Amino acid sequence: MSYSTEMLKEEKVFKDPVHRYIHVRDRVIWDLIGTKEFQRLRRIKQLGTTYLTFHGAEHSRFNHSLGVYEIVRRIIDDVFNGRKEWNSDQRLLSLCAALLHDLGHGPFSHSFEKVFDLDHEQFTQDIILGDTEVNQILTKVSKDFPKKVAEIIGKTSNEKLVVSLISSQIDADRMDYLLRDAYFTGVSYGNFDMERILRVMRPREDQAVIKKSGMHAVEDYIMSRYQMYWQVYFHPVTRSAEVILTKILHRAKHLHEQFYSFKHHPAHFYSLFKDEMTLEDYLKLDEAIILYYFQMWQEEDDEILKDLCRRFMNRNLFKYVEFDPAKEYKKLAELSILFQKAGIDPDYYLVVDSSSDLPYDFYRPGEEEERLPIHLLMKNNEIRELSRESEIVDSISGKRRTDHKLYFPKDILKNDQTKSKIKKQIRQLLDIN
Numbered sequence: 189m190s191y192s193t194e195m196l197k198e199e200k201v202f203k204d205p206v207h208r209y210i211h212v213r214d215r216v217i218w219d220l221i222g223t224k225e226f227q228r229l230r231r232i233k234q235l236g237t238t239y240l241t242f243h244g245a246e247h248s249r250f251n252h253s254l255g256v257y258e259i260v261r262r263i264i265d266d267v268f269n270g271r272k273e274w275n276s277d278q279r280l281l282s283l284c285a286a287l288l289h290d291l292g293h294g295p296f297s298h299s300f301e302k303v304f305d306l307d308h309e310q311f312t313q314d315i316i317l318g319d320t321e322v323n324q325i326l327t328k329v330s331k332d333f334p335k336k337v338a339e340i341i342g343k344t345s346n347e348k349l350v351v352s353l354i355s356s357q358i359d360a361d362r363m364d365y366l367l368r369d370a371y372f373t374g375v376s377y378g379n380f381d382m383e384r385i386l387r388v389m390r391p392r393e394d395q396a397v398i399k400k401s402g403m404h405a406v407e408d409y410i411m412s413r414y415q416m417y418w419q420v421y422f423h424p425v426t427r428s429a430e431v432i433l434t435k436i437l438h439r440a441k442h443l444h445e446q447f448y449s450f451k452h453h454p455a456h457f458y459s460l461f462k463d464e465m466t467l468e469d470y471l472k473l474d475e476a477i478i479l480y481y482f483q484m485w486q487e488e489d490d491e492i493l494k495d496l497c498r499r500f501m502n503r504n505l506f507k508y509v510e511f512d513p514a515k516e517y518k519k520l521a522e523l524s525i526l527f528q529k530a531g532i533d534p535d536y537y538l539v540v541d542s543s544s545d546l547p548y549d550f551y552r553p554g555e556e557e558e559r560l561p562i563h564l565l566m567k568n569n570e571i572r573e574l575s576r577e578s579e580i581v582d583s584i585s586g587k588r589r590t591d592h593k594l595y596f597p598k599d600i601l602k603n604d605q606t607k608s609k610i611k612k613q614i615r616q617l618l619d620i621n
Contacts, residue, residue, distance in 0.1 A: 192216065192280055192329045202254055206368050210258040216329060217257070217283055223321035224471075225291060229253055231474035235369060236296045237429035238420065240503050242373035249290050255364035260286035260353050263360070263386060263396070273391040274349075281333075282350045284326065285340035289354050289361060291315050291322065295475040299430045303437040304460050311470055313338040318467050352395035356560045357548060358385070358406060366412055369420060377415035380408045390565055397563045397571060406562060407580045414547040414584065422543040424593055428505040431595050435536045436482060436496045443490055452484035492536050504599070506539070509618055511594035513540055519617060520594070526614050530607045537597050544590040550575055594618075 194215040202210040212218050220226055229249040238245040260282055268274040292311030294300045301308060315322055316338045326334040339345035343355055353360055363382050370378025388402030398406055420426075440454055444461045454461075456477055459469045485497040499505060513520070520540065527534040549559045550573055562574040575585040598620060601611050615621070 192333075204251075204255065204258070206255055206364070206371055207258050210254050211261065214280065214283065216280060216325060217287060219325045220284065220287055220322060221254075223325065225315050225320050225322045226250070226253070226288070228471065228474060229290065229293070231476055232293055232295055232297070233475060234365065235373075235421075236299060236426075237433060238373065238423070238426045240429045240505070241423050241425040242375075242420065244372045244374050245369070247368060247372045249293050252365055252368055253287055253290050255368055256289060256354070256360045257283060257287040259360035259364055259382075259386070263353060263389060267386055267389055268391045271391055273393065278347060278350050280329065281336055281340065281347065282353055284333075284337050285350065286354055286360055288312065288316060288322065288337060289341050294470065295473055295478045296430075296433055299433050300437070300478075303434055303441070304465070305463075306465070309342065311467070313342055314467050315471070316341070320467075320471075348394040349391055349396065352560060356395060356562075358396075358398070358409065358562050362413065363409070366409070366416055369416060370412075373420050375416075375420060377419050378412050380412040381405045382409075385409060392563075392565075392571070395560060395563065397565045398574075400564045400566050400572075400577070403564060403574070403578055406574065407578055410548050410581060410584075414545075417545045417547070418589075418591075422545070422591065424508050425505060427541050427543065427593065428508060428595055429500065429503075431506060431539045431541055432496055432500045435539070436485075436493065436500060439490070439493045439496060439536060440481075440485070443493065448490065450485075451488055452481065454481055456481070492533060496536065499597075506537075506595040507598040507620070508541075508593040508595045509620070511540060511592045513542075513592055523614060523617055526610055526617070530601075530610045530614065532597075532600060537600070539595045540592060541595055542590060542592045544588060546586070546588045547584050548575070548581055549586050 195213050196215055196218055200212040200218060204210050212221070227250070232249045233239060233245070234247050234249055234252045235245045264274070264279055264282055269276065289312065290308070292308040292313070292315055294306060294308060294311070297308060300306065316326065316334050317323060323334050326337060336345065340347065340350055340354065343351055345351055355361065363385070366378040366380070367382060370376065384402055384405040385398065388399035388405070389396050390399060440457060441461050443450070444454065444457070456473060459465045482497045482501055485493050486501065488494045523538055524534040527538050550561045564572045564574055564577055566572055575582040596618065601614055
């Protein structure tokens with residue numbers, strides 16, 4: 189028996205609050221879960237700073253990655269298996285790509301990436317192809333297997349059907365994170381009938397399609413995603429925490445560039461500050477490391493770094509007002525000047541934050557991000573794009589919603605002995621008491 193087809197003597201299961209059980213029979217999958225690179229995902233939260241808004245959101249990328257694997261396993265073992273359009277030779281490739289799709293996420297994922305101009309998908313591929321335990325296991329399957337897995341995750345593979353299971357507008361990744369994030373945040377917005385969607389999913393040459401009879405379950409899924417983005421992922425309190433987190437990292441980098449002498453040297457950040465981040469350095473980073481520095485930097489001499497770290501660690505977040513940068517740019521300029529006069533650095537304490545989402549889109553050739561639309565399989569075996577059949581989806585298709593807020597530290601703007609006149613002007617401009 190070859191390593192690629194080896195099964196465990198006894199099936200392993202993970203008890204899961206979303207899928208009840210996650211089943212592992214393949215030796216390759218079990219070995220991948222045990223690697224240090226995959227275990228690192230236990231130390232990275234799925235939802236970054238959202239735990240400061242929804243206190244139950246403590247779940248990890250490890251949880252989610254197992255969930256995506258389980259959904260793909262169910263699709264190919266229970267639904268696709270035996271259908272002529274499905275090539276069973278792609279089974280292990282699909283399972284490995286599903287399990288490893290988020291392997292390269294860093295601490296506080298997206299905020300961290302923005303500050304240091306990193307790409308978690310690139311790091312995912314680097315881990316799979318690099319000198320890692322994950323690579324050693326994948327190479328045991330075949331010499332070119334790591335490359336095949338990396339190409340699925342990077343969406344450059346010719347196996348378009350397998351890519352669509354993990355990365356499309358209705359995929360295992362989205363289905364798991366909606367259900368999982370709804371469960372752990374305690375909201376009902378993300379719930380939809382996944383069982384129904386899986387039952388009516390069918391393989392085609394370039395993507396998984398949905399039988400027309402399952403259209404209403406797909407509509408429910410799309411609306412669930414829309415609600416989760418605006419009620420949970422873009423929650424203004426979570427965004428406030430992200431703003432402060434981002435500004436801490438910017439401040440630390442700026443101080444390093446100014447040859448500031450840290451009391452607690454940011455050893456784990458040096459390669460980031462110099463844009464010389466190696467894979468080895470990257471894999472040492474997790475949220476426990478980041479929070480250690482934030483804890484220690486509360487004792488720094490730099491007042492801005494000290495204050496921002498205290499705010500993040502003690503959840504003393506910025507307040508916000510609705511803001512339209514296109515119409516209120518003059519107000520922003522005026523506020524910036526007043527902040528400087530009041531001795532408050534606007535670069536760190538006056539921040540415009542924008543959130544934007546496109547809930548569903550049809551295919552637009554040549555767009556920067558080409559989205560593979562959801563297709564329905566009609567009774568006559570014809571394939572139809574979802575928004576042509578669904579009035580609900582058609583009403584939101586291609587319509588991007590964007591929201592802007594202006595964040596600031598309201599506590600600093602209270603009346604006091606110093607700069608009280610200027611602070612009063614700021615409060616009037618912000619229309620706050």
